[in-house]
Amino acid sequence: MADISHTVHVALGERAYDILIGPNLIDDAGAILAEKFPGRRFGIVTDTDVAKAQLPRLVASLEFSGLTFSTITLPSGESTKSWEHLQTVVEGLLAAKLERNDLVIALGGGVIGDLAGFAASITRRGMDFVQIPTSLLAQVDSSVGGKTGINSPHGKNLVGAFHQPRLVLADLSALDTLPPRQFAAGYAEVVKYGLIDDPDFFEWLEANHAEIFAGGPARGEAIARCCAHKARVVIEDEKEIGVRALLNLGHTFGHALEKDTGYSDRLLHGEGVSIGMVLAHTFSNRLGLAPGQDSGRIAAHLRKSGLPTTLADIPGILGSTETLMAAIAQDKKVSRGALTFILTRGIGQAFIEKNVDPAKVSAFLEEMRSQ
Ligand SMILES: NC(=O)c1ccc[n+]([C@@H]2O[C@H](COP(=O)([O-])OP(=O)(O)OC[C@H]3O[C@@H](n4cnc5c(N)ncnc54)[C@H](O)[C@@H]3O)[C@@H](O)[C@H]2O)c1
Ligand SMILES: O=C(O)C(=O)C[C@@H](O)[C@H](O)[C@H](O)COP(=O)(O)O
Ligand SMILES: [Zn+2]
Numbered sequence: 001m002a003d004i005s006h007t008v009h010v011a012l013g014e015r016a017y018d019i020l021i022g023p024n025l026i027d028d029a030g031a032i033l034a035e036k037f038p039g040r041r042f043g044i045v046t047d048t049d050v051a052k053a054q055l056p057r058l059v060a061s062l063e064f065s066g067l068t069f070s071t072i073t074l075p076s077g078e079s080t081k082s083w084e085h086l087q088t089v090v091e092g093l094l095a096a097k098l099e100r101n102d103l104v105i106a107l108g109g110g111v112i113g114d115l116a117g118f119a120a121s122i123t124r125r126g127m128d129f130v131q132i133p134t135s136l137l138a139q140v141d142s143s144v145g146g147k148t149g150i151n152s153p154h155g156k157n158l159v160g161a162f163h164q165p166r167l168v169l170a171d172l173s174a175l176d177t178l179p180p181r182q183f184a185a186g187y188a189e190v191v192k193y194g195l196i197d198d199p200d201f202f203e204w205l206e207a208n209h210a211e212i213f214a215g216g217p218a219r220g221e222a223i224a225r226c227c228a229h230k231a232r233v234v235i236e237d238e239k240e241i242g243v244r245a246l247l248n249l250g251h252t253f254g255h256a257l258e259k260d261t262g263y264s265d266r267l268l269h270g271e272g273v274s275i276g277m278v279l280a281h282t283f284s285n286r287l288g289l290a291p292g293q294d295s296g297r298i299a300a301h302l303r304k305s306g307l308p309t310t311l312a313d314i315p316g317i318l319g320s321t322e323t324l325m326a327a328i329a330q331d332k333k334v335s336r337g338a339l340t341f342i343l344t345r346g347i348g349q350a351f352i353e354k355n356v357d358p359a360k361v362s363a364f365l366e367e368m369r370s371q
Helices: 025-036 049-053 055-064 083-095 110-125 136-142 172-177 182-195 199-214 217-236 245-248 252-258 269-287 293-305 319-329 357-370
Strands: 004-008 017-022 040-045 069-072 103-108 129-135 146-153 155-161 167-171 339-344 350-356
Touching: 004 217, 004 319, 017 217, 017 339, 025 055, 025 129, 025 167, 025 172, 025 245, 040 049, 040 055, 040 083, 040 110, 049 069, 049 182, 055 069, 055 103, 083 110, 083 146, 083 172, 103 110, 103 293, 103 357, 110 129, 110 136, 110 155, 110 172, 110 245, 110 357, 129 136, 167 217, 172 217, 172 293, 182 217, 182 245, 182 269, 182 293, 182 350, 199 319, 217 252, 217 319, 245 339, 245 350, 252 269, 252 339, 269 293, 269 339, 269 357, 319 357, 339 357
Parallel strands: 017 167, 040 069, 040 103, 103 129, 129 167
Antiparallel strands: 004 017, 146 155, 339 350
């Protein structure tokens, strides 16, 4: 009997699914999948680090339940979210003779989830997939909501599809092997939910920070609260016609910085979001929208978590402001050439602002570079 501490239902009609959260769920995956998907075969997609740390548990579980599966293992890291590795996954699924009704399992962080989910969406015109997120970031954000895709030399996540998973299994014990820098990066997305529209959650995070980082019960609660928050938004606006864009807080700056640093470990996605959220608050302050003390409080909390909060925290030399502005111009929220930013009136008061003046963004970036 699986030990499920929290269940979040994503009520999307015929695309509805559950997020199951609990310790040791990878060990229970075989039994859960055999019951939910009888007679189906599985293609596991993972990366080399997760293959060492977590794949043996999944393999043992699937074998114990008598399931048939094959495995595709890719290099770890953001640069794997590429055309090249998309091809590797799609061709690997076809070579394994997986049929349209078989399932892809994404075992890993957000890179594997986004890539494997996208491969599932296009292989044989669409296969089902299951998310088994193993990073904090993937458990609180990327495994939920169906955004899948890869990066382009033109920008972050510019090629992809909305494709919801059939099930999410978030195994809390998997986080025991996650490197501390990766845990911190995922925590930036946790903080994001508080900053968007839940100031009580942000306060709760401030109070429970030590327990979340130490792996106490507050960690599971934080993950469940993030999933419930994201599920609410996705149910309301699955394809980001409106309110879902709030989940992009910090990402317009963050994605430009990730592109600028070559999708490398100079700047992890969550680290870019951390800097981007502080920039979004400071920019809102410069526009006269938000009080200055909020960005200080947010930056202090992120720094305490081991996260970067300024452009100067990024190792190496950053591209010019023009280069960053060119990356921002490729953001998917751009409409009729106009920039959209998630701005804020303070902690928990984010809003979508269309038609942001690029000259103001550029001047703000110049100011931030000189600090
Ligand atoms: N689709 C979405 O809604 C969404 C949301 C947020 C982020 N993302 C995407 O997610 C990606 C970032 O995801 P991430 O932070 O998980 O990075 P990641 O997938 O690169 O994983 C982080 C690193 O930790 C390793 N790792 C993961 N789990 C581990 C474990 N349990 N034990 C040991 N090592 C482990 C991985 O091998 C990798 O090296 C970005 O590409 C971002 O754009 C997508
Ligand atoms: O699910 C969403 O919607 C998000 O914006 C969540 C983000 O944390 C995530 O990084 C997402 O991949 C960004 O989406 P994009 O559309 O800006 O590429
Ligand atoms: Zn993100």
